[in-house]
Amino acid sequence: MAAVAGWLRRAWEHDLAWSFRRSPVTILAALLTALCVGGALFAPWVAPHNPFDSATLNLSDGFTPPAWTEKGSAKYLLGTDDQGRDVLSTIIYGARISLGVGLAAVLFSALLGVSLGLVAGYLGGRLDAFIMRVADIQLSFPAILIALLIDGVARIALPREMHDALAVYVLVVAIGLSRWVDYARTVRGSTLVERNKEYVQAARVIGRHPLAIMVRHVLPNTMGPVLVIATINIATAIITEATLSFLGVGVPPTQPSLGTLIRIGNDFLISGEWWITLFPGLALVVLVLSVNLLGDWLRDALNPKLR
Amino acid sequence: MSATPLLEVKGLRVEFPTRRGTLVAVDDVSFAIAPGEVLGVVGESGAGKSLTGMAIIGLLEPPGRIAAGEIRLEGERIDNLPPERMRKIRGRRIGAIFQDPLTSLNPLYTVGDQLVETILTHLDVGKAEARVRALRLLAEVGIPAPEARIDHYPHQFSGGMRQRVVIALALCAEPRLIVADEPTTALDVSIQAQIITLLKRLARDHGTAVMLITHDMGVIAETADRVAVMYAGRIAELGPVREVIHEPRHPYTVGLMGSIPKIAGTTHHGRLAQIDGAMPRLNAIPPGCAFNPRCPKRFAPCTAERPEPLPVGNALAACWLYASERR
């Protein structure tokens, strides 16, 4: 118990915690992010309805406007879509998929980018030149184009029946592959600096294996910027996923993400059912904005020059 | 000391407010520099010597601030001026030389452009006249073939030559005071000797006052007329350089002089006189004399009250040893 209390006190007094406490915007962003993540994690318990349980759906409830409007129903706070699904619930479930895809894509691209950057920076030579030229070439295409390309290839390569089941994984790989360059470049840069520091030379003098030096010595000292990029990239990945889904190449409509919801709702915008697309859109903005604000704070807090 | 000092610092106190309380980095520092005099300020890293220099030229990095005391240049207070006025004084009447010559020069402009621009900013002369002056300055700081070199970029100069250019830049407006912060530390010994000789000659020829901040007692011995020894933000000893080096009064100065390895008269493989321990961190300066926990001559008053600088011979030493003598 005392150990836990001591640890908590140290964490509370840590510079990071201190700068967090001093920034109301960051606290608000953290609360909103926590709300989104919590809602997404506990969707089945939090959501008022299960929008994917066709047994509870009632087509006659379709196109119910939000509760506070004239024709609204207290049963559906943010109204329903064409099939009578509760918009609030679809948003909560949609955020789950958006966040899940975003996190997984970031994890995948960070893993790939950090490993390649570390190897390129530490070993140098032709391998470095090759990896970084591939990165340069990839950077000359927009990330969304690369994701579209990978998604398209997967669509052709995979049999149709497997496609819906694997759609989410294809999406993760597509978004992940379009973003690894950020990590590779950053980690390579810090590795080039750390590699020449004397503690790395000291480890070489006692004959440590290069892989052990990379993982045990260099890697922990390059993680600061990676953390910042990863946080900001979660927001980017969520946007990319939403864009792909909006274009209709993302997750299937049976498992809608926020992007899919916006696309579906878009069809009804002209006919006056604005709530079907507006609320998922707002949810996306709030989620991305708060993650971005967290990332900005983390970048400033970890920057020794701004401390 | 002459009757009208060029620079007078009285009771200077520099503070850094932090979340864990206020750190006092420079505490009650007073000294004066006469025209044509070189005052050496020596001390270990963290002793507050550079911050004292920064406070004088008005370039303290926030959140650092002057909390007490006054700085007078030719009788005029300069510690409380608005930044715009201070900026004018800094170019015109105070010149600054820093440790790293590369960061003091703009890599995108030729040496000549930078010199001419500085001269035009501060002096009422035409462009042609400014270039003539720039050439004369380059020749004066010992750059060979100044006509050829004036249109070169900083990266085309070697480290020693670059530091000469920085000195020329500091001299552009014929300042009354030069604050030189570790001007030779980044240079090799042979180049260091050239720069020392140059600084000394400039002070003598132009009657410029020089505040020479360094950690290297050897540089002080070669260049300075008087020396202030700083410890934990305070002046421990201040006096004529010969007296401080040959006959140090403050126990810290005694220890410092003993710990410098010397070529002549070294007892080979013997031990150097060492001061045990380390200078206290700013958040843990002991009460009384800041040096007392490490002092071999500590006695009762040292832990109780902070000693004022007291005259000993021609020097001042902030040490209770010399107070008890008089009592």
Add this chain to the structure above:
Amino acid sequence: MSAADRPLVRLTDAGRDFDVSRPWLNRVLEGAPRQLLRAVDGVSFDVARGETLALVGESGCGKSTVARLIVGLYPLTRGRVEFDGADLAAPGTDTPAFRRRMQMIFQDPYASLNPRWRVRDIVAEPIRVLGLAADRDAERERVAELLRQVGLAAEDGEKFPHEFSGGQRQRISIARALSGNPEFLVCDEPTSALDVSVQAQILNLMTDLQERLGLTYLFISHNLAVVSHIADRVGVMYLGRVVELAQAEQLFAAPRHPYTRMLMDAIPDLQMTGKARTPVAGEVPNPLAPPAGCAFHPRCPHADDRCRAERPTLVGPSGGAVACHAVQERRI
């Protein structure tokens, strides 16, 4: 030669080039040739057991490169390095048993300790990698002993490097270097980043450790006063070559090479004897285009035609050798 009077370390004509060419694409586009920097060239010396050999010179003279060649951080381009009679380039010398015997202390105490490791892990790393402790308890015991040996407390092992001052960090570096019971320590400017009073503490510690543990030092420094204090013999380097190698007393009492004399003249005179300073002319030439003949001839007051054409070699016994035509011809 018996093992006892065989030199511990012997460099024979050691050399190291660095490829400082522009990247391949630039070379092709700009037609620039490959460029080699001769950082170290034709360096030969012995280090006897228990002695301290110092290498001095200005920045870029190659002294740190020599240090790194010996501990194997750079491979040799030319020549050979022997440790206790074994060629370090030969197979079989890259074993933990061999690695253990030589260690290195670095200049910058802020860069030589991994900021994310605890001090006990930093000190114990060589013990673990070289497999020198039977178990965790033995390792912990050894780390505590090492920390006490360099004047720190065993409890300091729990802290992180940023909690220590520069001098204390250098003590940690020394503890780490000693953890494998080495015979030979290569010290690359170990005190130049420290304040003088702390430098005195570290120099005294190194002297004590040498007496107690019978260590052999190769001490790299640009500071002649420090070198005169700690060294038995001194090698003066200029542009990648040793120009004078002599017993310390002899070198400092009567320097023979014009460059050594110039260095001695340039040291600030702390005694304030009021001696006239001979202004030192010129700077170290660009190592990419070193002068022909003796590399020092453009700055040398005694240079003649032979100096400009023919490179002098280090001649004389190991107690007092000098590479200078003028000295060898008895002109100076």
